[in-house]
Amino acid sequence: MQENYCKVYSFNNKEKKFADHRISVVKLNNVRINSDLVQKFQHLVSIKDITKEQIDAILDKALQIENDPKAFANSCEGKILANIFFEPSTRTRLSFESAMLRLGGKVLGFADPATSSVKKGESIADTIRMAAAYSDIIVMRHFLEGSGRVASEYSSVPVISGGTGIQEHPTQALLDIYTIKKEFNKIDGLTIGLLGDLRFGRTIPSLLYAFSKYKDIKIKLYSPPQLKARMTVLTDIEGKLSYQVEESLSDTIDTLDVLYVTRVQKERFPDEATYERVKGSYIINTDLIKKAKQNMIIMHPLPRVGEIDYKVDQLPQARYFQQAKNGVWVRMALLYMMLGD
Template sequence: MPKHLVSIKDIDRSFIEEVLKLAEKMEDNPDEYSERMKKKILATIFFEPSTRTRLSFESAMLRLGGKVLGFSDPNTSSVKKGESIADTIRMAACYADVIVMRHNLEGSGRVAAEFSSVPVISGGTGVQEHPTQALLDIYTIYKEFGRLDNLTIGLLGDLRYGRTIPSLLYAFMKFNNIKVKLYSPKQLRARMTVLSDVEGKLDFEILDNLEDTISELDVLYVTRIQKERFPDEGDYERLKGAFEIDTTLMSKTKMDMILMHPLPRVGEIAYEVDDLPQARYFQQAKNGVWTRMALLEILAGEES
C-alpha cells in the first residue's frame, strides 16, 4: 500500500481496482461513510488555480465527516515570503492528517512526499501528471462499460502540455488489450519521454485525423489547449481552435461511445453536444467526489 499518491506509475492495477470498488460503494451508500474521517483534517495546498480538483477534494473530505483547511492562492501564504515547498509541506503536515497539493513545477510532488510526515496526494504537477484525475476518468469508464480491458480509447487535443494525458497512458498500460489512438496537432503530440515510458507496454498509434477512425472508439477523451503552458503566446494563438467536437462529428460515433473531458472546456466541445447521450463530462466531474473520497479513506482513514 503506497503512503502517497504522486504518480500513477507508483501504483498497480490492484490498487486502482481497490479505489474503484470503494468509490462505487461510497457512491451507492454515502451515508455509511459519513463519519469515516470525522477526526481528520485535509490540507489543500494549491499553487495553481483549480475548480474541480480542489472543490471535489474538499467535498469528499466533508462528506467523510472531516474538516478542511488550506490556501488556493500562494500569495496569501508564506510562499510569498520565499518559503520553500519542503518547509510549506512540513508545516501543513503539522496541522493536517493528509495533504493535497497542486504545483506548477515538475518534481514538486516528489519533494512534498519526501518531506511530509502525512500522506500527500498530487492535485496536479506542472505538465507532468494528474493522477487523481486519471483515477476518476477510469472510474467513469468502468461505470459505463463494467470493465477496463478490451477497449479502444481516443485521446484528442493538447497531448503535450495536458498533465492528465501521461497519467492516463500510465494507467491504461496496467490493463489488457487497451488500444489508444492519439490525435493532436503535430506541435502538441505527446512528449517523447512519456511515449518511451509506455512503449511496448501499451498499444498506441499517433494519428492526425479523428474523423477517419472515430467510429472505432469506445471512449473519446478531449482536452483543451493549455494556454498557460505555452512558452510563446503566438504559438497558442495559431493552434487554438484547431479542433471542435460538434453534433455532425458525433453522428459518426458508436451509439454507446462516451465523450469525456477533464474540463474546463474552451471551445473544444460545442454546447449542442451536451444533450447527446454520449456526453459524460459533467458526470465525470461528479465522479471525482467518489474517487477522491475513496483515496482519502484508503490513504488516511483510520485503517490506513
C-alpha cells in the same frame, strides 16, 4: 458471492512479503478486488507508484461509497485535510474539499499562494512541513514538475498530488478510469481516443500510465503537430500499451469506445502567438459525433475552452459532467483508504 484470487502485500520490518490469498468478494459492477486486502500506499504523487490492484481497490471503494455515501459519513471524523494549491483549480480542489466534508472531516488550506508565505519565497519542503503539522493528509497542486516528490519526502502525513506542472495528474486519471469502468463494466479491450493537447496536458501521462496496467487497450492519439505526446511518456508505455498516432478523427471516430478530449493549455505556451495558432484546431460538434458509435462516450477533464461545442452537452454520449462528479467518489475513496479507515 464470487471467488477471486488477489495478490496481497504485507509489510513486516519494511520487507515486502508476497503471498497469494484466496479471497471472496462481492461482485459490484465487475469490480472484484477486495480493497481491504491490497497494500496500502503512503503517498500518491504518480500513477506509476501504484499497482493495478491498488487502482482497482480504489475504484471498488469509490463504488461502495457512491452506492451508500451515508455509510461513510463519519469515516474521517476528527481528521483534517490540507488543500494547498499553488495553481488555479476548480474541480480538483472543490471535489477534494467536498470529499473530506462528506467523510466527516475538516478542510484547511489556500487556493492562492499569494496569501501564504510562499509569496515570501518559502520552499515547497518548508510549506509542506507546516501543512503536515496542521493536518492529517495533504493535497497539493504545484506548477513545478517534481514538486509532488519533494512534498512527499518532506511530509510526515500522506501527500496526494493534485497535479504537478505538465508532469502528471494521478487523481484525474483515477476518476477517468472510474467513469469508463462504470460505463462499460470493464477497461480491458476498449479503444480509446485521446484528443487535443497531448504534450502539455498533465492528465495524459497519468491516463496512459494507468491504461498500460490493463489488457488489450488500444489508444489512438489525435493532436495538432505541436502538441503531440512527449517522447518520454510514449517511451514509458512502449510495449505495455498499444497506441497509434492518428491523422484524422473524423475518419476513425467510429472505431472509438471513448473519446477523451483535452484543452490546449494556454498557461504552458511560451507565447500568445503560438497558443492562438494552435487553439481552435479541433472542435467536437454534433455533426462529428453522428459518425461515432451510439455507445461511445465523450470525456473531458474540464475546463473546456471551446473544444466541445455546447450543443454536444445534450447528446447521450456526453459524460464530462458526470465524470467531474465521479471525482468526489474517487477522492473520497482515496482519503478514506489513505487515512487508514
